Amino acid sequence: MTDLLTLGETMAAFRTTGPLRLGGTASISVAGSESNVAIGLARLGHRPAWVGVTGADEPGELVRRTLRAEGVDLTWSRVDATAPTGLILFENRVADINRVTYHRAGSAGSRLGPADVTGAFDAPGPPPRLLHVTGITCALGVEPYQAVVEAVRRARAAGSTICLDVNHRDRLWSVAEAAAALRPLLPSIDLVIASDDELAVLTDATDPAPALLSAGVTEVVVKHGAGGATSHSATGTTHRPARTVPVVDTVGAGDAFVAGLLSGWLDGLDVPARLDRAVTTGAFAVASRGDWEGLPDRAELALLDHGPGG
Numbered sequence: 001m002t003d004l005l006t007l008g009e010t011m012a013a014f015r016t017t018g019p020l021r022l023g024g025t026a027s028i029s030v031a032g033s034e035s036n037v038a039i040g041l042a043r044l045g046h047r048p049a050w051v052g053v054t055g056a057d058e059p060g061e062l063v064r065r066t067l068r069a070e071g072v073d074l075t076w077s078r079v080d081a082t083a084p085t086g087l088i089l090f091e092n093r094v095a096d097i098n099r100v101t102y103h104r105a106g107s108a109g110s111r112l113g114p115a116d117v118t119g120a121f122d123a124p125g126p127p128p129r130l131l132h133v134t135g136i137t138c139a140l141g142v143e144p145y146q147a148v149v150e151a152v153r154r155a156r157a158a159g160s161t162i163c164l165d166v167n168h169r170d171r172l173w174s175v176a177e178a179a180a181a182l183r184p185l186l187p188s189i190d191l192v193i194a195s196d197d198e199l200a201v202l203t204d205a206t207d208p209a210p211a212l213l214s215a216g217v218t219e220v221v222v223k224h225g226a227g228g229a230t231s232h233s234a235t236g237t238t239h240r241p242a243r244t245v246p247v248v249d250t251v252g253a254g255d256a257f258v259a260g261l262l263s264g265w266l267d268g269l270d271v272p273a274r275l276d277r278a279v280t281t282g283a284f285a286v287a288s289r290g291d292w293e294g295l296p297d298r299a300e301l302a303l304l305d306h307g308p309g310g
């Protein structure tokens with residue numbers, strides 16, 4: 001049984017310690033918001049599946065090998081030999097500030113389409129408990145957007161709980177384009193996750209959370225970065241502070257937060273405990289280099305409670 005189904009593009013990630021123009025060494029890994037969430041859930045003992053397309057090339061093999069090694073189910077992903085796997089370049093500039101460059105136009109990952117999502121819902125057995133979609137997949141083109149629309153439609157029909165992370169990327173599309181694509185999905189979304197500055201993508205209201213609840217969303221979780229996170233629902237508002245950790249690399253922190261939140265949901269935790277797990281997994285990502293490498297397994301969740309030296 002699949003706990004969480006997600007779909008998106010995962011790229012080979014190159015990390016340098018300075019500007020690429022200076023040459024030197026790079027570390028190579030993989031990156032993609034949706035697979036970051038899938039890895040985070042697998043580390044915590046859940047059963048995630050990732051739907052995506054990779055090229056028949058070494059970056060694609062790296063993506064597939066990494067996700068398999070992390071325990072992510074690739075049953076419904078595929079290889080497209082006619083397009084390359086996308087690349088993402090993180091050039092570390094100062095402190096935790098990276099210059100991020102995508103090389104993903106025309107990539108295999110952007111060939112994801114509605115036909116790719118049917119397998120997971122047509123498979124025998126219960127449907128995925130959760131569907132997780134993000135604005136990034138929607139921004140990749142018409143077909144990837146239609147894949148999200150189809151996944152949401154199928155998940156709704158199957159009774160899966162549906163989560164949307166706005167994940168706005170202004171290098172991929174404008175706020176107006178994102179609003180036009182994401183707002184029509186809202187009546188089908190159970191849980192919306194957004195940072196403060198992403199709420200304007202979903203609503204023009206001056207008080208966004210109540211407006212989103214009125215639009216049919218059951219829970220709105222707003223991330224305030226170092227200010228923690230707040231959950232809004234018909235039963236009230238719950239706030240949790242962030243965990244204080246040294247800031248090493250903030251990329252992937254949002255996905256780590258989502259993984260913790262959804263893990264708590266899968267475990268049947270109440271809202272405060274779900275937020276506590278989310279800010280904890282987010283803190284692991286902030287305090288470690290890489291998008292997902294530092295995410296905790298279940299035993300490690302308590303590690304931050306102990307302080308230096310354990």
Ligand code: CKP
Nearest residue numbers: 031032033251252253254255291
């Ligand atoms: O919102 P986050 O910092 O958690 O997202 C990071 C990911 O998918 C990263 O892995 C990158 O590849 C991306 O977001 C993206 O496409 O920007």
Ligand code: MG
Nearest residue numbers: 165167254255
């Ligand atoms: Mg994010």
